[in-house]
Amino acid sequence: MDRRICTAHRGSKVKRRNEGIISVKAAGVAASILIASHSVTTTDAFRPPSTYYSQTPRFPPPSSSTITSSFATIESQQEQLILDGQDDVSPQRQQEQDEQQQQQQRLTPSPPSSSSTSTTDSTQQSQTTTKQRLFAKSNNNFRHNNNKAMADPTFLQKRTETLLRMTSPENNDIIDSMSLGNVGGGNMKVDKRTFDWLIDAWAYSGTYNAVDNALRLLKRMEHFKDRMTMNEVNGEEIYEYSNVCPDVKTYTKVINAIANSGMEDAGEQAESILNRMIDMDDPATIPNTYTYTNVIDAYARSAPCNPNAPYSAQRLAERMEELRASSSSDIVKPTARAWNSVIGAWADWMGEEMPWGEYIGNGAERAERCLDIMDELASRTGNEDVRPNSYNFNSVISAWANNGGGESAFRAEKILERMEVLYRRTSREDVKPRTATYNAVIDAWAKSGEMDGAHRAELLLGHMMELFETGHNVDAKPNVRSFNSVLNAWAKSGDPDAPTRAREVLSRMEELANMDWEDVLPDTTSFATVINAFARSNMFGKAESAYDVYLYMKEMYAATGNTKLQPNNIIYNSVLNACAFTMGDIEEQTRAMDIANSMLMELDDSPYGKPDHVTYGTYLKVITNQMEPSKARDQIVETIFRKCARDGMVGGMVLRQLREMGMADEAYENLVGISIWDAPSLSELPNSWTCNVIEGKRLRRRQFR
Numbered sequence: 001m002d003r004r005i006c007t008a009h010r011g012s013k014v015k016r017r018n019e020g021i022i023s024v025k026a027a028g029v030a031a032s033i034l035i036a037s038h039s040v041t042t043t044d045a046f047r048p049p050s051t052y053y054s055q056t057p058r059f060p061p062p063s064s065s066t067i068t069s070s071f072a073t074i075e076s077q078q079e080q081l082i083l084d085g086q087d088d089v090s091p092q093r094q095q096e097q098d099e100q101q102q103q104q105q106r107l108t109p110s111p112p113s114s115s116s117t118s119t120t121d122s123t124q125q126s127q128t129t130t131k132q133r134l135f136a137k138s139n140n141n142f143r144h145n146n147n148k149a150m151a152d153p154t155f156l157q158k159r160t161e162t163l164l165r166m167t168s169p170e171n172n173d174i175i176d177s178m179s180l181g182n183v184g185g186g187n188m189k190v191d192k193r194t195f196d197w198l199i200d201a202w203a204y205s206g207t208y209n210a211v212d213n214a215l216r217l218l219k220r221m222e223h224f225k226d227r228m229t230m231n232e233v234n235g236e237e238i239y240e241y242s243n244v245c246p247d248v249k250t251y252t253k254v255i256n257a258i259a260n261s262g263m264e265d266a267g268e269q270a271e272s273i274l275n276r277m278i279d280m281d282d283p284a285t286i287p288n289t290y291t292y293t294n295v296i297d298a299y300a301r302s303a304p305c306n307p308n309a310p311y312s313a314q315r316l317a318e319r320m321e322e323l324r325a326s327s328s329s330d331i332v333k334p335t336a337r338a339w340n341s342v343i344g345a346w347a348d349w350m351g352e353e354m355p356w357g358e359y360i361g362n363g364a365e366r367a368e369r370c371l372d373i374m375d376e377l378a379s380r381t382g383n384e385d386v387r388p389n390s391y392n393f394n395s396v397i398s399a400w401a402n403n404g405g406g407e408s409a410f411r412a413e414k415i416l417e418r419m420e421v422l423y424r425r426t427s428r429e430d431v432k433p434r435t436a437t438y439n440a441v442i443d444a445w446a447k448s449g450e451m452d453g454a455h456r457a458e459l460l461l462g463h464m465m466e467l468f469e470t471g472h473n474v475d476a477k478p479n480v481r482s483f484n485s486v487l488n489a490w491a492k493s494g495d496p497d498a499p500t501r502a503r504e505v506l507s508r509m510e511e512l513a514n515m516d517w518e519d520v521l522p523d524t525t526s527f528a529t530v531i532n533a534f535a536r537s538n539m540f541g542k543a544e545s546a547y548d549v550y551l552y553m554k555e556m557y558a559a560t561g562n563t564k565l566q567p568n569n570i571i572y573n574s575v576l577n578a579c580a581f582t583m584g585d586i587e588e589q590t591r592a593m594d595i596a597n598s599m600l601m602e603l604d605d606s607p608y609g610k611p612d613h614v615t616y617g618t619y620l621k622v623i624t625n626q627m628e629p630s631k632a633r634d635q636i637v638e639t640i641f642r643k644c645a646r647d648g649m650v651g652g653m654v655l656r657q658l659r660e661m662g663m664a665d666e667a668y669e670n671l672v673g674i675s676i677w678d679a680p681s682l683s684e685l686p687n688s689w690t691c692n693v694i695e696g697k698r699l700r701r702r703q704f705r
Contacts, residue, residue, distance in 0.1 A: 150201040159188065160198055160213050166190055167220055167244070192244045195221050196253060203257035211269075214257040221246040247284040251277050252291045259298035267299030267309050271316070288331050292320050293338040300345035307352070310345040310366070317342050321377060321386075335385045339374050340392050343367045347399035364399040364408065368415070371396060389430040393419050394437050401444035409448035409456070412441045434475040438464050439482050446489035454501070457489035479519045483509050484526050491533040499545065502533040523564040527553040528574045535578035543592040546578035547599075572603040573614050580621040589626045596622040613651030613693045616644040620657035634667060641671055648692035650685060 150156070167190060188194060199217050202210040225245045255270045263269070274295050277285045299306070299313040317338050324333040349363030371388045378387040393415055400412040419433040438460060445457040461482055467473040483505060490502045506522055513521040531549050534542040550571060557565040576599055582592035600619055603611055611619075619640060627633045641658070644650055658668060659676055668676040674684065682690045 150204065153205050153207050156198065156201050156205060157213070160202075160217065162188065163190065163194060163198065164216060164220055167224070169223065190244070192221070192246075192250070195244055195246075196250055199250065199253045199257065203253055203260055206260075211257050211261045211263070214254045218246060218250065218254050220244075221250065245284070248277070248286060248288055248291060251285060252288075252294055255291065255294040255298065259294050259301055262301050264302055264305045266302045267295070267306065267312055270295040270298035271312070286331060289320070289333055289335060289338070292316055292332060293335070293341065296338050296341040296345075300341040300348075303345040303348035307350065310342070310349045310363070313342045313345040314370075321381070324383065325381070333383060333385065334377065336374065336387065336389050336392055339370055339386065339388075340395055343370050343392060343395045343399065346370065347395065347402065362403070364396070364403040364411070367399040368396050368411070390419065390432060390434065390437065393431065393433075394440060397437060397440040397444065401440050401447060404447050404449070406448045406450040406453075409441075409444040409450065409453065412444035413456075413460075416441050432473070432475060435464070435477060435479055435482065438476055438478075439485055442482060442485040442489065446485055446492055449492075451493075454486070454489040454493035454495060454498070457486045458501075458505070461486050477519075480509070480521065480523055480526065483520055484523075484529060487526060487529040487533070491529050491536060494536070496537070499530075499533045499537050499539055499542070502530045503549075506530050521562065521564070522553075522556075524553075524566070524568060524571060527565075528570050531571070531574040531578055535574065535581055538583070540584055541588065543575075543579045543582040543588070543595050546575050547595045550575050550599075567606070567608045569603070569609045569612050569615060572599050572609075573612075573618050575599050576615065576618040576622060580618060580625050582626070592622065593626050596626075611644075611647065611649065613644070613649040613654055616640060616649055617651065617653030617657050620654065620661065624657065624661040629662065634663075637661070637663070638671060645686075645689040648688060648690060650682070650689040651693040652682065 195217050199214045202214045202217075221244050251273055255273055258266050258270045258273075274287055274291060277287050277291070296313045296316050299309040299316070303309040303313075317334055320332050320334040320338060324330065344367075346363045346367040349366065351363070371392060374386050374388045374392065378384055397412045397415050400408045400415070416433055416437060419431055419437065422428070423432045442457045442460050445453045445460070450456070461478055464476045464478045464482060468477040487502050487505055490498045490505065495501070506526060509520050509522045509526065527549055531546045534546045534549070539545065550567070553565055553571065554567060556562070557567065576596055579592040579596040579599075582588055596619060600611065600615065603609060603615065620637065623633060623636060623640075627636075637658070641650075641654070644654055655672070658672065663671075663676065665676045672685070682693065
């Protein structure tokens with residue numbers, strides 16, 4: 001039956017009306033039936049010639065024929081997800097990822113539901129669980145990720161409740177005998193080490209209630225701080241203070257839990273605990289360098305939603321120097337690590353908000369100023385621990401890269417040159433620019449918007465290869481991220497030759513991989529970015545070219561079994577995006593519709609994933625751009641939307657595309673249940689329609705790690 005449908009589709013593709021406008025009624029009916037089916041397979045109607053990529057290099061030469069229509073700017077969420085796929089990955093984070101392999105954490109439990117039998121509660125629970133799982137995957141502490149007990153929130157919750165129940169003030173029999181950890185529940189000892197371990201575990205759990213549990217445990221420890229307990233030794237009763245008293249390590253772990261939460265007021269909460277520690281005037285709870293650093297971290301991580309956070313973070317770093325100067329000990333002293341958090345806070349700073357709503361100020365500029373402050377402090381005080389290192393330089397480069405604009409790319413490159421000069425002059429390994437540093441500068445050029453940005457990015461890649469091959473800096477060896485950043489630069493460049501240059505870079509990656517440079521083997525991001533280079537271009541036949549790239553990637557995956565080449569939603573959505581912005585004659589638009597139908601069907605039946613809200617939204621964009629308004633188009637739109645709702649994938653992009661395609665108010669209201677003029681938020685829709693939507697570039701990207 002499926003083959004008959006596809007045959008009918010081919011036989012009645014698209015016809016010209018008398019006015020010369022495309023008609024797609026037959027194609028639309030066929031597509032709607034295909035999309036509604038869950039058992040369809042890709043047929044010969046959508047298979048490209050098998051002769052593609054039979055030679056090396058395996059890409060066919062690009063078509064020299066281009067069309068003169070205006071350049072289509074792609075603004076879909078999918079484009080942002082792919083082309084900015086590595087934008088917010090700091091160099092130090094990237095370097096850690098390259099050095100160690102993280103284990104994925106187990107699913108994080110969702111908040112308790114008031115009615116577990118309710119469909120709405122069930123879908124809310126599923127959505128919350130997914131988002132918490134993705135949040136937990138962002139933890140950067142390898143030691144905790146490798147500890148299965150610490151990574152199990154269910155286990156942590158059970159242990160916490162058991163410990164709090166055993167140490168309840170009403171449980172006098174146990175409390176009166178608590179001293180040296182000889183009281184336990186099962187295999188759990190009731191002592192300070194157990195409390196500290198649980199607080200530390202909650203700090204890295206990534207769960208919504210981590211801070212609450214850490215504070216509950218701290219409060220229970222504080223309850224026993226001044227309580228005397230009795231032990232009998234050789235028949236003699238000996239009274240001692242409880243062995244669960246919190247100390248500086250305990251409070252620092254709680255502050256760390258607050259910092260990791262990312263709450264808007266995390267900095268204020270953390271500093272409140274710091275002040276409590278100071279007011280105690282207890283030698284066991286005197287804050288140290290780690291305590292202050294964690295409070296600065298709390299401010300830094302809340303900076304995106306707290307405009308005052310960078311000021312508070314820098315104030316505390318400067319306070320650390322005051323404490324060092326006024327004390328004969330090194331309990332507290334500023335370090336490069338603490339100042340790196342200050343730099344991170346400024347990097348996320350949006351500027352001073354003026355009464356008229358405008359933001360004034362440059363966070364990257366202030367982040368770079370921190371390097372000079374650190375240098376001056378180290379030279380004046382002799383505290384070399386505060387001297388800027390490669391992590392600090394990398395953070396400032398990332399700040400400029402994320403700032404955008406041509407000046408930002410030049411400033412980022414100047415920081416790199418400063419590192420190169422400093423390393424040549426001092427031979428200090430801790431300021432040596434490494435692969436991650438160069439990648440961040442390439443990324444800055446990719447985002448710069450400069451006409452020669454892609455050329456500058458590729459020149460810098462060549463500089464990295466020269467440094468490595470000549471032995472002048474073997475730590476500057478390019479990796480797949482380096483090449484992907486250059487691909488990103490070409491995809492964003494707007495250069496007429498961008499698709500050709502991107503394919504050349506991709507071919508170069510494959511050549512190097514065949515020469516035992518395994519860490520430059522193209523991955524899914526590489527292919528997705530090349531596909532987007534076509535989607536952004538005004539090249540004739542770009543839907544077909546994008547599809548060819550996808551097919552070649554599938555061939556590589558089938559031949560090598562490399563999981564980094566396994567197609568996923570990002571790849572399918574990228575090809576759909578190219579189909580949406582294909583321009584040309586009837587034949588070209590017909591082929592774009594064919595490919596879009598094929599990609600949607602294949603993803604629905606594939607083992608690589610299922611259509612998500614970006615898939616559906618991008619397919620609706622294809623229909624909007626490639627089909628004339630008609631009853632056939634309305635039928636397809638309704639079919640797609642119904643399936644999207646069944647899958648719980650009605651996201652903001654889907655609603656936006658429905659509005660942009662010019663549906664009548666009545667048709668839109670019949671479909672969505674709300675007037676087109678109301679611009680509903682997702683919370684106003686049935687939860688079963690939206691329960692599987694993961695909005696946000698970062699969370700979506702983590703889904704495919």
